[in-house]
Amino acid sequence: MQKIIITNSHLFLRFRFLVFLLLSLSLHNGLSAKFKLGIEHLQETDFEILRGLKVGLLTHPAGVNGKGESSVEILRASSTVNLVALFGPEHGIYGNEKAAVPVEDKIDQKTGLPVFSLYGKFRKPTAEMLSKIDCLVIDLQDVGVRCYTYISCMKYAMEACFEEGKKVVVLDRPNPLGGLKMAGPMIDEKCMSYVGAFPMPFVHGLTIGEIALWSKKESGILNISETARKRGELLIVPMKNWSRLMTWPKTGLEWVPTSPNIPTLDSVAGYPMTGLGAQMGKFKHGIGTPQPFRFLTFEGKSSLELKQALDALNLGGLSFQIKTLKSNSGKNIDGVYIVLNDWSNWNPTELAFHMMRLSAKWETPSPFTKAKESEITLFNKHVGSQAWWDHLKETGENCNIEEFISLWNSELEQFKDKISRFHLY
Known part of the structure; x- marks a missing residue:
């Protein structure tokens, strides 16, 4: 039975489980x-x-909050809160661990609290870890892309907490790409993994709180029993005065790097544009330079040749500039910088698939025909579409990107209709 209670100008919804919405009337x-x-x-x-x-x-x-104060210190400073343990995702609680490298449990030198790594021996909190707490607060900044692992970390944590009878509190944060952009393929069930833990498009248009709500309310998202899912207690503390039209700059917040290779908002936008396109082949996308995911090079091609090929694509919202950047080791690197100059006409993933086509055209043999099984598996875990892989491998430079984008856009419309009931804004 649905029960709606309005108290002190905050809205609390209880629909067989508790979702702490705290939607102040000022939202209107x-x-x-x-x-x-x-x-x-x-x-x-x-x-x-x-x-x-x-x-x-x-x-x-x-x-952090809008003043840049850490949630760790905010909770520690409150006389109301008894903070007893910290949990760290990929890159650790201080963000100084490398991508895809396991992180060990430790004692935090700043607080003296135990830090349990959820990107080491265990990715799902163990019963022993959770025995020390009654409630897990989750405060993670996502970037709006399916393969970015913080939403996977949240999912695994929710599963464990629900199974162990621990309350989950999700502190919502903006999707830096806003709440309207969706792009790329849905993920095949057989391709799902830690870099694709949700049945969603590659660019998903949701906040982390909305993903948590969807996971809780819809059967089959969490890999736990129905009894545990229904019994689990989820509380979402939403943002105030955020709307789906708001990209990160409109929040007025400074961007705090979410991982070593996402240091700026340029990298946030670049991540879905080039990450998949450099998954296999000779494209490099700026890792190791001041512009990760926004600076392209291709072994054997000059900057001018690369720019001419990219210009010929006539991709909406994008233009390309030849630049020379210094690598982290001090070496000059000539390449092409991606300029995002028309947000409304920009498809966040389109460039990546054209990069794949160019790789097939410029490399002999095509990297997609000579790929090892482990490389194919990793590629499909990220891209999510076995049909695209089969087509790319078979047709190479003649692949029909437009046909697949049209298909994916149709699937996106279906996803939008399905997911809108979980929108908090």
């Missing part, structure tokens, strides 16, 4: 009201939902 006053993150909204309530609980916190360096 338009965007002139001050934007606030979930952590700031929680602060406004004096952390009342955490009172009397032993609290664990899953976070990273981007888990």
Whole structure:
């Protein structure tokens, strides 16, 4: 039975499980009201939902309030909160661990609290880890892309907490790409993994709180029993005065690097544009330069040749500039910088598939025909479409990208219709 209670100008919904929405009536006053993150909204309530609980916190360096204060320190400073443990995702709680490298458990030197790594021996919290807490608070900044592992980390943590009877509190944060952009293929079930843990498009248009709500409410998203899913307690503390039209700059927040290779908003936008396109073949996408995911080179091609080929694609919203950057080792690198100059006409993933086509054209043999099984598996885990792989391998430079984008756009419309009931904004 649905029960709606309005108390102190906040809306609380209970629909067989608790979702702590705290939607202040100021939300209806338009965007002139001050934007606030979930952590700031929680602060406004004096952390009342955490009172009397032993609290664990899953976070990273981007888990800060609008003043740049860490959620770790915010919770520690509150007399209401008993913070007893920290949990770290890929790259660790301080973001200084390399991608895809396991992280060990440790004692945090700053706080003296135990830090349990969820990107080491275990990716799902163990019963032993969770025995120390009553509630897990999750404050992770996502980038709006399916293969970015923080949403997978949240999913595994939710599964474990629901199975062990621990409350989950998700502090919502903006999708930096806004809430309208969706792009790329849906993921085949057989391709799902830690870099594709949700049945969603590559660019998904959701906030991390909305993904948590979807996971809780819809059967089959979490890999746990129906009993555990229905019994699990999820509380979402939403942002205030965020709308789906708001990209990151409109929030007024500084960007805090979410991982070593996403240091800027340029990299956030570049991640879905070039990440898949450099998965296999001779394209490099700027890792090791000041412009990761926005700076392209191709072994054996000059910057001019590369720019001419990219210009000929006539991709909406994009233009290309020849630049010379210094690598992290001090070496000059000539390449092509991707300029995003028309947000409304930009398809975030389109360039990546044209990069694949160019790789097939410029390399003999094509990297897609000589790929090892392990490389194919990794490629499909990220891209998510076995049909695209089969087509690319068979047709190479003659692949029909437009036909696949049309198909994927149709699937996106279906996903939009399905997912909209989980929108919080």
